[in-house]
Amino acid sequence: MTNPPDIDRRSLLGLPLALAAAAGHAATAPADGHQAEWATPASLTLQATLRHWLYLPAGYHERPDKAWPLxxxxxxxxxxxxxxxxxKAHGLPKLLAAGQAIPxxxxxxxxxxxxxxxxxxxxxxxLxxxxxxxxxxxxxSATGLSMGGGGCWDWAMAYPDDLAGIAPVCGYGSHLRLARMRGVPVRAYHGADDSVVPLSAQQTLVTELRGLGGQAELTxxxxxxxxxxxxxxxxxALLAWLLARVKAGA
Incomplete structure (x- = not known):
């Protein structure tokens, strides 16, 4: 990698995530056994930790006024x-570990x-x-392979406003919420002879998304x-496509 040497060290620390979970109406339990009354709405902040690799592009520290693609x-x-x-076994982390620069x-x-x-x-x-x-x-934007390809589809369906595009490789996903992500462009990849995740699993998603008015292509x-x-x-072309994504209407 071409980054400053502290980048990998920081990435190993994991990332605390604040997950706001609306608890709705919390019921109180009176001591006298009478029916509980509805209390005021409450919320919880839950903590999780995700180990991750972090890559910062060349020029990140020298350009404090610049916002970068993710x-x-x-x-x-x-x-x-x-x-x-x-x-680092596959995909973008493998390319970065081999010294490829990504802006x-x-x-x-x-x-x-x-x-x-x-x-x-x-x-x-x-967030x-x-x-x-x-x-x-x-x-x-997001990309991933196999389980990660499925993760890209699921993320785009659940939070379409998060993503300017996804590039799932041998991916799959539910069809129930596909209409929610018709504004998220897709560039998908699949092997014709895939016996683990059949080609039809992703091909059908791409076809249905096009039918809903979405932008989707499959290699x-x-x-x-x-x-x-x-x-x-x-x-x-995969990386170039991801880097070219800009959220529609932004």
Missing amino acids: IVFLHGSGERGAQLDRV AIVVSPQCDDDLDWDPHLLHALL ALRGTWRIDPRRV IYPGVGHDAWNPAYADP
Whole structure:
């Protein structure tokens, strides 16, 4: 990486996330056994920690007035756990570890064992990052592979205002909330011979999103199985597409 040496050290500390959870009406329990009365609405602040790699682009410290694009990379199921180096196995973290420069802030969080990407936690991550680093809120995008590709779809459906675009690789997702993200452009990738996440799982999402008026494209790799991330992240057009995303109407 070309960053100052303190960047990786800070990223290992994890990120405390403030998750505001509206408790609605909290019921009180009277001692005399009579029916509880509704109390005033309350809220809770919950804390979570996400280990993550943080990449700051060249010039970040020299340009204190500049807001930068943010790309969030979501790993697959094989990179879960407590060893953060696993996240560097594929995708953008692998490219950055090899010395590639990216003119954006790149954050690569890690899921614990047996957990999946939670869109609510990813939304909270974004809010915390925006409060810490100089991020252009109009230029936030996400990409990920397999479980991470599914995480991109889920995040865009749950919080479409968070993202200017997603690039899921061998991804999948629910069709129930697809209409919510018709304003989020998609550039998807998949192997034609994927036996883990069938091509149809993502192809159907892309087709349905187009039918809803959304912008979506799908690159299919003939003869490629589940590891579509190798050709996808070797394609310079993927990163160029993410960097070009600007939130519509911003």
